[in-house]
Structure formats: C-alpha cells, structure tokens
Amino acid sequence: MKAAVFYNYGDPTVLRLAEVPTPTAQPGHVLIKVLATGVNRLEHYLREGSYTRSLNLPHILGSDAAGEVAAVGSGVIRFQVGERVIPMPGYPLSDADAGFEPLSAAPSYAVAGVLAAGTYAQFVSVPERWVVKDRTGLAPELVATLPMVLVTAVRAVRVVGQVEAGDKVLVHSGASGTGSMAIQIARALGASVAATVNNPEKRRFVGDLGAELVIDMSHDDFVKKTLDWTNGQGASVVIDNLGGEVLGRSLAAVQRQGIVVTLGFVAGLEVSFNIRDFFFSQKQLRGTLMGTVADLEWGLELVRADKIRPLLDRVLPLSQASEAHQLLAANRVKGNLVLDPWAF
Numbered sequence: 423m424k425a426a427v428f429y430n431y432g433d434p435t436v437l438r439l440a441e442v443p444t445p446t447a448q449p450g451h452v453l454i455k456v457l458a459t460g461v462n463r464l465e466h467y468l469r470e471g472s473y474t475r476s477l478n479l480p481h482i483l484g485s486d487a488a489g490e491v492a493a494v495g496s497g498v499i500r501f502q503v504g505e506r507v508i509p510m511p512g513y514p515l516s517d518a519d520a521g522f523e524p525l526s527a528a529p530s531y532a533v534a535g536v537l538a539a540g541t542y543a544q545f546v547s548v549p550e551r552w553v554v555k556d557r558t559g560l561a562p563e564l565v566a567t568l569p570m571v572l573v574t575a576v577r578a579v580r581v582v583g584q585v586e587a588g589d590k591v592l593v594h595s596g597a598s599g600t601g602s603m604a605i606q607i608a609r610a611l612g613a614s615v616a617a618t619v620n621n622p623e624k625r626r627f628v629g630d631l632g633a634e635l636v637i638d639m640s641h642d643d644f645v646k647k648t649l650d651w652t653n654g655q656g657a658s659v660v661i662d663n664l665g666g667e668v669l670g671r672s673l674a675a676v677q678r679q680g681i682v683v684t685l686g687f688v689a690g691l692e693v694s695f696n697i698r699d700f701f702f703s704q705k706q707l708r709g710t711l712m713g714t715v716a717d718l719e720w721g722l723e724l725v726r727a728d729k730i731r732p733l734l735d736r737v738l739p740l741s742q743a744s745e746a747h748q749l750l751a752a753n754r755v756k757g758n759l760v761l762d763p764w765a766f
Contacts, residue, residue, distance in 0.1 A: 423441070423442060423443075423444040423543055423544040423545050424439055424440070424441060424442075424543070424544055424740060424763065424766075425439075425440060425442045425482045425539075425542055425543035425544065425740075425763075426438070426439060426440075426482065426483070426484075426542040426543070426740050426741075426743035426761070427439075427440040427480045427481065427482055427542075428469055428479070428480065428481060428483070429480045430479060431469065431470060431471030431475060432469070432470065432471075434466075434469070434743075434744040434745070434746075434747035434748045434751065435744050436469065436744075437469065437483075437743045437744040437747060438744075439740060439741040439743075439766070440480075442482070442543070444544070444545050445539070445545055445546065445547040446493075446495075447492075447493040447494055447495040447498075447547060448495045448547060449495045449496045449497050450495055450496070450497045450498060450549055450550055450551075451494075451495040451498070451547045451548060451549055451550065452491055452493075452494055452495070452498060452501050452507065452509075452547070452549075452550050453491070453492045453493040453494070453495075453545060453547050454487065454489040454491060454492060454507060454509060454545065454546050454547070454553070455489050455490050455491075455492040455544065455545055456487045456488075456489045456541055456543060456544055456545060456546055456763050457487075457488055457489045457490060457562035457566075457763075457764075458488045458489075458562040458563045458566035458737070458761070458762060458763075459486060459487045459541040459542055459543075459566055459740075459760065459761045459763060460484075460485070460486030460487070460541075460566040460567055460568075460569065460570065460758055460759070460761075461484075461743075461746045461747070461750060461758070461759040461761060462485060462486065462570050462571075462599065462758075463598075463599075463686075463688070463750060464485070464533065464570075465484065465535065465540075465747070466747055466751055468483055468535075468536065469483065469747060474536075477536070481539070482535065482539040482540050482542050483535045483540045483542050484535040484540030484541030484542035484543070484546075485511035485512065485533055485534040485535045485540060485541060485569070485570050486511055486566055486567075486569045486570050487508070487509055487541035487546060487566060487569070488506070488508055488556060488562040488563075488564075488565035488566040488568075489507060489508075489509075489546075489562070490504055490505060490506050490507065491503050491504060491505045491507055492545060494550075497550075498550045499550075500553075501550065501555075505555065505556075506555070506556035506562075507553050507554065507555060507556055508553070508554050508555075508556045508565060508569055508718075508722075509541070509546065509548040509552060509553050509554075509569070510534070510548075510552040510554070510569070510573070510715060510718065511533065511534050511569045511573060511712065512526065512531065512532065512533040512534055512570075512711075513525070513534070513549070513551070513552040514529075514530045514531045514532075515531075515532055515537065516528075516530035517551075518530075519531065520551060524577075524710075524714070525712070525713070526577075526710075526711040526712040526713070527711075533712070534548075542740065542743055542761060542763075543763060544763045544764065552715070554715060554718060554719060554722070557722070557726065558722060558725050558726055559726070560725070563734060563760045563762070564732040564734055565732070566758075566760045567599070567732040567734050567757065567758035567760060568721070568722070568725065568732055569718065570599070570712070571599035571600045571602075571758065572718060572721040572725075572730070573712055573713040573717050573718040574600055574603075574685060574710075574711070574712050574713060575600050575604040575606075575607050575661075575721070576607055576713055576717040576718070576720055576721040577710050577712065577713030577714075577717050578600075578604060578661055578683045578685050578710045579591070579604050579607045579608050579611070579661060579683075580607060580611060580717075580720070581710075581713070581717065582681075582708050583659040583661060583681055583683045583708070584659070584681065585607075585608050585611050585613050585659050586611060586612065586613070587611060587612025587613065588612065588613070589608075589611075589612075589613040589614070589658035589659060590613065590614050590615075590616070590651070590652050590657050590658050591608045591613045591614070591615050591616070591657060591659045591660070591661065592615075592617070592618070592648050592657040592660045592661070592672070592675055593605050593608065593615055593616070593618070593633070593660075593661045594617070594618045594644075594661065594662050594663055594664045594668065594672070595618060595619070595620070595663055595664055595686075595688070596617030596619055596624070596628040596631070596633055596636070597619050597624035597627050597628055597755075597756050597757070598663065598755075599733070599755075599757060599758045600663050600685065600686070601617065601661075601663060602627075602628070602631055602756075602757055603730070603733075604661045604663075605617055605628065605631045605632060605633055606631055606632065606724075606729070606730045606731070607721070607724070607730065608659075609632040610724050610729045610730060613658075613659075614634055615632060615633045616633060616635035616636070616637060616647070616648055616651055616657070617631075617633040617635070617636055617637070618636075618637045618638075618639045618644050619636060619637070619638055619639065620638075620639055620753060621638070621640055622638055622640070624756060625638065627756050627757075635647065635648075635651050644671070644675060645674045645675045648675040649675065652677070655677045656674075656675055656676050656677035656678070656680055657675055657676050658676075658677060658680055658681075659681045659682075659683065660675055660676045660680070660681070660682045661683050661685070662682055662683065662684045662685070662686070663684075663686035663688070664686055664687075664688050664689040665684060665686055665687035665688065665689050665690055665691065665693065666687065666688075666689030666690025666691070667689060667690065667693070667694070668689045669682070669684055669689070669693045669695075670693050670694050670695040673695050673699075673700060673707065674699075676705055678703045678704060678705065679703070679705065680705055680706070681706045681708060682705065682706070682707050682708070683708050683709075683710055684707065684708070684709050684710075685709070685710050685711065732758075733756070734757060734760060735749075735755045735756050735757045735759050736759060736760075737759075737760045737761070737762055737765075738759065738760070738761055739761070739762055739765040740761045740762060740763045740764075740765065740766065741765075741766045742761075743761055746761060
C-alpha cells in the first residue's frame with residue numbers, strides 16, 4: 423500500500439510517499455480501507471520531533487480516518503466488509519485498560535499514529551472495540567475532519583467544562599479544528615460563546631459558527647473584551663487550547679468559581695499566574711485529553727442532527743502531506759485539512 427512516511431525528524435519536507443506492507447486483519451481487529459485521513463497539529467509536533475523523539479522510524483503519522491471495512495479478523499462480530507466506519511483517534515493498547523475513566527488517563531493509552539502506524543495510509547488495522555459505525559451519511563472527506571477534534575471538544579466542553587444552557591463560554595483559537603468544534607458544541611448545549619482569532623481574516627468564519635463575540639488577539643485584549651461581554655463577571659468556562667502566557671490570562675478572564683479547561687500548548691509550555699488570586703476566587707483549572715467512544719458517538723449524533731457541521735478547509739492528495747503540514751504550521755487553515763490516500 424501507499425503511505426506518507428518520514429524517515430527522520432525535521433520540517434514538512436521530510437514527509438514522502440512510499441510503498442509499505444499492507445497490514446492484515448489480526449484476531450479481534452478490523453482492517454479499514456482509509457478513504458480519507460485528517461491532519462492534526464499533533465502530527466506537526468511529532469514530525470518535527472518537538473513532542474517526542476522516541477518514535478520507531480520510519481513512521482506513518484495520522485489519527486483521524488473515515489473508511490470502510492476491508493476485512494475482519496477472527497472473533498470480530500460487530501462489523502462486515504463494506505461497512506463505513508470511523509476508528510477512534512486514541513485508545514488503550516491493553517484490553518485491561520478498556521474501562522479506565524477517564525479513558526485517556528489509562529496507563530496504556532496512546533494517540534493513534536504515535537506508538538503504531540497511523541492513518542496517513544491506504545489501510546489501517548484497529549481493534550474492533552475502538553471502531554464505530556459511520557452513520558453520518560457524509561462524504562468521507564467531511565467525516566475525516568471529525569474524530570480527534572470532535573471527541574476532544576465534546577470531552578472538554580461537555581464533560582470537563584460542564585457547560586450548560588445559559589453559560590457564557592470563551593473559546594480560544596476559534597478558527598482551529600478544536601476551537602471551531604468547541605464553539606459548535608457549546609452552542610448546541612445552549613451556551614453563548616465568545617471566541618478569539620489570531621487575524622481579522624478569520625472573524626467571519628468564527629462568527630458564522632455562532633460566536634456572538636469575536637476577539638482579534640492581534641490587537642485586542644481578550645481579558646478586557648471578555649469582562650466587558652460578561653458585565654465584569656468573567657466567562658463561566660474558558661476552553662484554552664493555546665497554553666503558555668495565554669493560559670495565565672485565561673484565568674483572569676473566567677468568573678469566580680469558573681472553570682478553565684486546558685488542552686493544548688501552541689502558545690508555549692510555561693505558564694505563570696497569581697496563585698493567590700487563583701485560590702481566593704476558587705477558580706478551577708482542569709486538563710483534558712481526547713475522550714471516549716461514548717463522547718465520539720454523542721458528537722456524531724449532533725452531526726447527524728445538523729447541530730454540528732464538519733469544517734473542511736481543503737483536500738490534498740496523500741503525496742502532498744508535506745504541503746498540508748506547511749499550511750498547518752503557518753496557521754493558514756480554517757477548520758481541518760484532509761488527505762486522500764487514493765489520489766496522487
């Protein structure tokens with residue numbers, strides 16, 4: 423089969439199209455023909471070696487896929503050849519951890535495409551437990567935009583952030599994959615949303631998703647804007663996928679006893695904030711990573727109900743995986759990028 427492979431860490435040009443062995447349907451596994459694969463920022467960090475340098479090279483990246491069942495291994499009972507399916511973008515590698523809560527904190531949990539070959543390929547083999555049926559009725563390239571950002575945003579907004587109707591929620595990086603999905607989920611739950619962007623070109627895109635306030639961080643103080651929007655109270659919940667100095671300021675933008683959910687570090691790894699102000703106001707800082715099969719299926723039901731729409735920036739052939747990573751690194755993406763493993 424063909425796959426986008428990198429043989430050493432580096433800039434996007436290290437990604438190249440290669441011929442690799444096709445996986446087989448092992449016992450208890452589903453062999454999926456990948457019809458489309460999503461591109462996520464994590465894969466940029468993995469490729470450049472800033473996330474880890476312990477991958478077994480050469481390596482195939484990719485966590486998101488939309489596909490169809492090509493074959494099933496012995497013992498598989500829930501799937502038949504030809505069915506449209508979506509693999510979980512992360513799951514425990516040990517069956518003993520399958521019931522761990524939260525799932526992403528399980529000792530053997532791994533993001534797909536990190537410890538094993540990922541979805542930048544024509545085929546991928548996944549344990550049956552971590553595959554869901556695709557009942558969206560959408561084209562594969564649209565479905566491929568969903569898994570990681572959808573399951574992550576559902577977990578962050580609904581479960582960890584506990585967003586409810588009437589809340590006022592601030593979502594950072596509203597034009598990004600997780601940001602754009604978090605806006606839609608918060609709105610589906612009945613909350614009002616403010617969102618930040620990093621340039622004025624993304625204002626309309628984010629506004630069209632339902633954000634009633636769009637804050638351009640290139641020249642606006644998002645803390646002041648949020649406090650003005652909430653009559654000085656602060657947001658009920660802040661969804662912060664940026665980290666760094668932004669996270670410290672997010673704590674200033676949330677109300678007393680409010681929740682800041684952190685799930686990214688694009689703005690940096692080091693965070694500084696006034697600990698006295700933090701605990702005197704009894705604010706909460708909560709970390710999250712991905713989610714469960716139930717989270718993904720809950721989000722997919724919203725997609726089926728047209729309450730959440732996939733946000734596809736563009737589709738590129740698998741041979742242009744390096745170009746996709748260049749676009750992502752340059753923040754030139756609105757929503758999600760997708761690769762077509764069957765187009766060259």
